[in-house]
Amino acid sequence: MLILTCKLRNEIINCYDGTHSKEQLKKWATKKILLCPVCDKPYEYCHGQVKTPYFRHMNKNECEDRFSESETEEHLNGKRDLFEWIKKQKGVNNVVLEGWIPETKQRPDIMFEYGGKKYVIEYQCSPIATEYVERHELYKASGITDIWILGTDKYLEKSEIGKNFRMKEIEKHTDIYYDVYGKSIISKSIDISRLQNVNIDEMLYFFMDSDFRYYNENKRKLMYDFILENNLVIRSLSEEYISPLNLLEFNDNKILIKEDAINNIQNFYFKQKEEKLLYQNKLTKLSDFRKLIFEYYSAEHDINFSCMPSQSDGLGFKYAKQYFGFNNIANYPTVNFCKINYIYDSAIYEKLITVDVSDNGFKQVISLLDGQLADEIKFKKEINDFVKKYERQRKEEFDDLKGKLSQFTNKPIYLLFKENNNKLPSNIRFKFFEGTSDDLLVVMRCLYKDLKFLKEKNANKYVFMIPRKKWRTSSTGRSQYKVWNHPREVISDFEELGFTVLTYDDLITEVK
Numbered sequence: 001m002l003i004l005t006c007k008l009r010n011e012i013i014n015c016y017d018g019t020h021s022k023e024q025l026k027k028w029a030t031k032k033i034l035l036c037p038v039c040d041k042p043y044e045y046c047h048g049q050v051k052t053p054y055f056r057h058m059n060k061n062e063c064e065d066r067f068s069e070s071e072t073e074e075h076l077n078g079k080r081d082l083f084e085w086i087k088k089q090k091g092v093n094n095v096v097l098e099g100w101i102p103e104t105k106q107r108p109d110i111m112f113e114y115g116g117k118k119y120v121i122e123y124q125c126s127p128i129a130t131e132y133v134e135r136h137e138l139y140k141a142s143g144i145t146d147i148w149i150l151g152t153d154k155y156l157e158k159s160e161i162g163k164n165f166r167m168k169e170i171e172k173h174t175d176i177y178y179d180v181y182g183k184s185i186i187s188k189s190i191d192i193s194r195l196q197n198v199n200i201d202e203m204l205y206f207f208m209d210s211d212f213r214y215y216n217e218n219k220r221k222l223m224y225d226f227i228l229e230n231n232l233v234i235r236s237l238s239e240e241y242i243s244p245l246n247l248l249e250f251n252d253n254k255i256l257i258k259e260d261a262i263n264n265i266q267n268f269y270f271k272q273k274e275e276k277l278l279y280q281n282k283l284t285k286l287s288d289f290r291k292l293i294f295e296y297y298s299a300e301h302d303i304n305f306s307c308m309p310s311q312s313d314g315l316g317f318k319y320a321k322q323y324f325g326f327n328n329i330a331n332y333p334t335v336n337f338c339k340i341n342y343i344y345d346s347a348i349y350e351k352l353i354t355v356d357v358s359d360n361g362f363k364q365v366i367s368l369l370d371g372q373l374a375d376e377i378k379f380k381k382e383i384n385d386f387v388k389k390y391e392r393q394r395k396e397e398f399d400d401l402k403g404k405l406s407q408f409t410n411k412p413i414y415l416l417f418k419e420n421n422n423k424l425p426s427n428i429r430f431k432f433f434e435g436t437s438d439d440l441l442v443v444m445r446c447l448y449k450d451l452k453f454l455k456e457k458n459a460n461k462y463v464f465m466i467p468r469k470k471w472r473t474s475s476t477g478r479s480q481y482k483v484w485n486h487p488r489e490v491i492s493d494f495e496e497l498g499f500t501v502l503t504y505d506d507l508i509t510e511v512k
């Protein structure tokens, strides 16, 4: 067993509070005057660079509590912390670290009295099976209330991973864990009912990473630092409570949150709410600011200017296929990221961003963007001008051709389609019309050319055979056709140009 206290002359001293230097303790140990308070045999003193110093019997077989178990640093540090903590609790007295109960030959980690009753705290770090029941019965028989607090190295970590976890026997009797690394108590039995007006889940959302409980050392440390700094109590998603040891008080076998801690938590919660509101206001301002920039570019340059926030920061915009995030603009002198409250990879990952959204800031952003976008804008304008010119030319040609075609509209046009081909009497003369197209202007060009030709030939009727669109030439050299020119569409094109359209049946009736 690793021990923190020993007897020096007739006084109990410890090896951790700095009263005696390492060198002094080493000297005394060499003189064999540091004694076991129970059996009066000498202790040796052990210390290293990192490890917590401790005493132990020189002869390991001497005076051992038969239940003694923990040889771990977790146990050593834990019983020390809990001892220091319970000492400071109101109404608690006669606190003894590593005391001895002769009746039961047990050496509990901590003994104390409260309200005239005897208590022990056992900080249990190594899983034990049936032993717990025996020890508990022994304490009970001696009129002692035993409080069992479990370590996290062997207990909690395993309980966190997966659903196949089987609770150890002792965990049916206690749900209080002490984490020596974070100096925190994790327990469902901490009384947080007095935390009125605080939505703990909402608070949790602000700064807690859900996977912290898988004990990523860095994350855990960051989180605990944060909790300690802010005097915070939080409830994890699995309904367990975590609280720094210094916020707790002992009251009649119950661990409670101190009154001033409750005030701190409430204050923190309200402050968080305020900050959230502030953050949202900033975002709204920023979003308005961005909108202003879009509007400016759309109005000024008569071109599309799309508002597409990126996935990552949601604060940028897209222009001419280029993404402009406010993160990039952060380097510009114009946008002042005066407050980025952002702790990377920690429990807190909200970021607060402010930009200079004044008129002046706007002018500066625009002037910088203008510089960056000058070429893009010029290019886009050239394309726009070209497209406009092209559209104008088409319109002119359209009007011109429509006028020219009107001289032919006094006669109907017979439209024959591919499916009529085999049934045509041999005396009917027709012209193949090759100009069917989705583009009416193309139709007009061909039609004008063909009608001019027919007029020169003194044709007494305008009869056009509309072929199906040639699709491809097969390997045998025969053309394959696809029904692409739907008669209805072709007819409506001709009608739109002012012609009366007659079909196969009309033609056959007329020639008979």
Ligand SMILES: [Zn+2]
Binding pocket: 036, 037, 038, 039, 040, 041, 057, 062, 063, 064
């Ligand atoms: Zn001893």
